[in-house]
Amino acid sequence: MFQLKEHGTDVRTEITAGMTTFLTMAYIVIVNPVILGAAGVPFDQVFLATIIAAVIGTLWMALLANYPIAIAPGMGLNAYFTSMVLASDGAIDYTTAFAAVFVSGLLFVALSLTSMRKILIEAIPENLKHAITAGIGLFIAFIGMRLSGLIVANEANLVGLGDLTSPPVALTLAGLTITLIFMSLNIHGGIFFGMIATGIIAFFTGQLTFAEGFMKLPSLPEGIIVWNPIEAFLLVAEFGLYGVVFSFLLVTLFDTTGTMIGVAKQAGLMKDNKMPRVRQALLADSVAASAGAMVGTSPTSAYVESSAGVAAGGRTGLTTLTVALLFIAAAFFGPLVGSLSGVAAITAPALIIVGSLMIGAVKHIDWDQFDEAFPAFLIVLAMPLTSSIATGIALGFISYPLMKIFKGKWKAVHPILYIFAVLFTIQILIAPH
Numbered sequence: 001m002f003q004l005k006e007h008g009t010d011v012r013t014e015i016t017a018g019m020t021t022f023l024t025m026a027y028i029v030i031v032n033p034v035i036l037g038a039a040g041v042p043f044d045q046v047f048l049a050t051i052i053a054a055v056i057g058t059l060w061m062a063l064l065a066n067y068p069i070a071i072a073p074g075m076g077l078n079a080y081f082t083s084m085v086l087a088s089d090g091a092i093d094y095t096t097a098f099a100a101v102f103v104s105g106l107l108f109v110a111l112s113l114t115s116m117r118k119i120l121i122e123a124i125p126e127n128l129k130h131a132i133t134a135g136i137g138l139f140i141a142f143i144g145m146r147l148s149g150l151i152v153a154n155e156a157n158l159v160g161l162g163d164l165t166s167p168p169v170a171l172t173l174a175g176l177t178i179t180l181i182f183m184s185l186n187i188h189g190g191i192f193f194g195m196i197a198t199g200i201i202a203f204f205t206g207q208l209t210f211a212e213g214f215m216k217l218p219s220l221p222e223g224i225i226v227w228n229p230i231e232a233f234l235l236v237a238e239f240g241l242y243g244v245v246f247s248f249l250l251v252t253l254f255d256t257t258g259t260m261i262g263v264a265k266q267a268g269l270m271k272d273n274k275m276p277r278v279r280q281a282l283l284a285d286s287v288a289a290s291a292g293a294m295v296g297t298s299p300t301s302a303y304v305e306s307s308a309g310v311a312a313g314g315r316t317g318l319t320t321l322t323v324a325l326l327f328i329a330a331a332f333f334g335p336l337v338g339s340l341s342g343v344a345a346i347t348a349p350a351l352i353i354v355g356s357l358m359i360g361a362v363k364h365i366d367w368d369q370f371d372e373a374f375p376a377f378l379i380v381l382a383m384p385l386t387s388s389i390a391t392g393i394a395l396g397f398i399s400y401p402l403m404k405i406f407k408g409k410w411k412a413v414h415p416i417l418y419i420f421a422v423l424f425t426i427q428i429l430i431a432p433h
């Protein structure tokens with residue numbers, strides 16, 4: 001079924017690769033409840049929803065697309081989800097926000113099934129796509145620093161360095177150091193084992209307790225949060241969340257396609273520079289994002305961490321089947337995960353390090369062409385400074401055609417970009433962000 005021989009691999013290599021990928025991305029079951037929890041979503045709900053979305057997307061990828069590319073709720077969009085809820089000052093609750101995720105997931109399913117997908121992907125300038133990934137990287141690293149107390153509010157300059165001698169900050173620095181050593185030694189699952197090591201120190205310094213035990217049957221305390229597409233769309237319309245839906249959709253589309261192509265290239269699975277079965281691969285993500293929104297998690301993405309499993313020899317869906325089974329096993333360790341995620345110092349190093357990996361995308365930006373570079377720069381800068389991925393994207397998509405007009409190159413811009421620029425201008429001027 002997985003055509004192991006044709007791909008020059010075997011069961012043992014695939015299972016080892018699956019375990020490697022799982023270990024590199026398992027942090028999401030700890031980090032996601034922390035991030036979405038700040039928006040008020042109960043821990044048990046996010047914990048199980050994260051696993052449900054990851055299992056649906058990754059199983060779909062395994063069984064219908066046969067790629068070693070794992071899917072789970074993306075870092076960045078989870079943070080964006082929460083900052084949007086918090087910035088609304090109670091006007092938008094998490095149910096409404098999940099309705100926006102649900103609508104964007106369904107639109108993504110529709111796009112995956114039609115040729116609009118190709119048009120959209122090709123119309124957006126490469127430099128802006130890379131800037132989005134890089135900006136999200138800075139944004140989540142900033143969140144990691146803020147949650148752990150490494151960066152604090154500062155009257156003179158808005159932000160400043162925290163108290164490095166306070167126990168939580170000192171523990172964060174220790175956790176970061178240990179994780180960086182693991183990563184430098186190329187230990188597969190360095191981020192995951194870094195969390196475990198930080199947890200052990202936290203336990204012996206009294207910052208971590210296991211009051212709830214270790215294992216429990218998983219549950220969804222809030223049940224299904226959204227399921228009716230019409231009701232979801234009406235909520236989006238009532239609160240004017242078009243820009244939010246649009247940002248969720250654009251970010252997932254670019255992030256997922258970029259990551260899938262990158263990992264497929266690394267695995268030698270591209271044919272004539274095209275990705276076979278790309279429709280099923282995109283459906284894996286879009287169906288997972290829609291299902292995830294129903295039970296309470298922010299949009300999914302193809303995980304860049306899948307490259308660790310590919311480096312370990314993974315070439316087929318047997319790798320991702322292994323990842324999905326391990327996520328199912330993790331569902332029974334809710335109380336353990338709950339304790340670990342209650343300590344910011346355990347999760348912050350993961351946010352900071354994943355951020356450093358994502359900002360690597362700046363190397364693909366054409367810095368020598370000012371009209372391409374400046375809009376990209378605005379995206380990267382504005383995401384952390386405005387705590388909004390949508391605002392970053394909006395500033396980039398407004399300034400891009402303007403820069404081209406200033407340069408006399410207005411004909412080189414795809415018409416769809418002018419439409420985006422108008423929509424984003426309206427959104428940034430009147431919609432809440």
Ligand SMILES: Nc1nc2[nH]cnc2c(=O)[nH]1
Pocket residue numbers: 073074075076077255256259301302303304305354
């Ligand atoms: N590509 C990608 N990889 C991730 N790994 C963790 N979060 C993400 C994300 O949002 N996108």
